[in-house]
Amino acid sequence: MHSFIPPERFFPYLTWTDIQAMPDKENVVIIQPVGAIEQHGPHLPLIVDAAIGVGVLGKAMEKLDASIPAYALPNLYYGKSNEHWHFPGTITLSTATLTAIIMEVGESIYRAGFRKLVLMNSHGGQPQVMQMAARDLHVKYDDFLVFPLFTWRVPHITKDLLTPKEAALGMHAGDAETSIMLSILPEQVKLEKAVAEYPPEQSESSLLSWEGKLPVAWVTRDISKSGVIGDATTATKEKGDRILESVSNGWVQVIQDIYAYRQSKVDEG
Template sequence: MLHGYTPPERFLPYLSWTDVDALEDKANTVIVLPVGAIEQHGPHMPCGVDAIIAAGVVGHAMARLPAEVPAYALAPITYGKSDEHLHFPGTMTLTGEILLHTIQEIGESVYRAGFRKLIMVNAHGGQPQPLEMAARELRLRHGDFMIIARSAWSVRVDTSFMSEQERELAMHAGHGETAVLMQLAPETLHMDRAEAHYPPPFPCPTLSSTRPAAAWTARDFGPSGVIGDPTGATPEQGAQLLEQLSSQWAQAIAEVHQARWIERQEMTWGRGQFSGHIESRS
């Protein structure tokens, strides 16, 4: 079914329009949008890793929420900006502009329905900029709209079981993603094909001590598409990571529900300048 990992009662598309219209305190009801991608993740993982992780983390977080916290998940965005992986078959990519406008249109729909709090949980490292730009534009349009765009991995998790090299250099299809997928979709993995590969040191250490500072594509780092070491991942580590990710995101959603952030009461645009009045929301 469409709700995937999300409890059906927490899945906004399962409500009728009259159900949505009748919701109480929509201004403080949190809407959560998983954002993923479909792109190569090496020989051992499916191309849908980022879409699976975004939907899985959000779904498990929604299942952990106390009943008194009003929050609903949207259907995930499964296609993302993945052009850095387009040299590998199976990668499906949108342009950054299309993704940006897609987020804006979804955000406008959320706002039009009466909601004022939107969280985007992004599981693909190649697209935070379009999401952040869309969020800023929505904020400028609507002064009472609280929009948050964050990586699914941005909450606190314990990765002490990974090597120091993995924590510093892994970027794609490595230990963490592989372990989490062992919990969310183990039937899609082929661990007999897993291999490790780390990027070579970037030749300008002043600009980048670990990861490349220059624009790059996945094939710059080798033919497998892997940037990291998935070979040591275990289901137990995946269970630990998923538990931490989902519990931390459940806490974040509850905090956003309680938050009363600044509300822009008035905005005027002039020639090349902006003036506005900001007050705290009570």
Template sequence: MINGYIPAARFLPFLSWTAIAALPDKANTVIVLPTGAIEQHGPHLPCSVDSVISSGVAGHALARLPETIPAYAIPPVTYGKSDEHLNFPGTLTLTGDTLLQTILEIAESLYRAGFRKLLMINGHGGQPQVLQMASREMRLRHGDMIMIPHDVFRVPSVENQFLSAQEQKMAMHAGHSETAVMLALAPECVHLEQAVANYPPEF
């Protein structure tokens, strides 16, 4: 189904327009938007890593919320600003302008429907600035709109106790962290027999 990792009861598009119109206190209902990318992640991971992780983290978080907390997810933006990976087949990228306008138009649609809180769960390191720009722009347009871009890997976690010092210092892409999360979310897409260690030079 289109909701993927999002619990059906927490997926806004599964409601009719009349049910959405009748939601109580929409201004204090949090809408969750996963944002990711389609780009190379080495030979052992699929190009969908950033989108899978952002959607998976959002879905698992929503599943843990008490029913009394009003929060719904909307479909993820799976294409991101990935022009740094243009030379790798499989990378599908938007320009920064296109991504910015996409986020703004989604936010405007939510605002028209009465929602005032949008949490973006971002899984791609190449676009936080674009999401921040969209948040500032919506704040200028509508003083009562709150948009928060949040990175999936910037939440309290215990991952560092499982990572080597070299991995913590030098890993930049498709490393142990992303591989571990993908093994939890979509193990059928992980091919560890093709994994290679490829750290950048010390800088």
């Protein structure tokens, strides 16, 4: 049931008495992985985002010093994936449903006495949902510290392993995701079906982009026939192993930082 998560770090394996007796609960780090079940081209399974999140978190928790109390909640497999719903197999929650789930999970964690919750999101279509839910939880519970983090935002070497074009335009099911899946779940990757497909280029004179500071709202079928946005043909397990090692190292650091973090208050006097 714990998948890649070390069993001693898997929250559901605790008893209620374990939790009741846990010391310094306000600084224990509780991590909610959030993924998606959505198309990732003809070569990758629907589980990619969920698998990457749990794979990275599991590797990070293996490396984490045993003295730092941190526990992983069960992965939330479904996310807001309606940009991919024209491709069969994609399962999506609405923004309202996903927000409600995050809020109610957070409230349950708070009631148990914990005060630090990480939303470890691995799907690029829902960071804003995590951010809004995190803010609402903190507004509702002033002493609840909620961290809406994206799996790929910690320091890592991935872009150094990609071509400049892939680093700039690869957004979905390309080299990085395919490589790390070859490391995490190699038996589920159909590399012989991998394709390279990039989105249509914006005008050089335009300030707009598909992603970035001035984005256009799009769904996947607007910019890709295969469901791939990038080059999956250049993926290798060797790259995937290095990416997994690097990203998980970043997560060790961020978990340590969150454990050490203390809420700041501006003096109102």
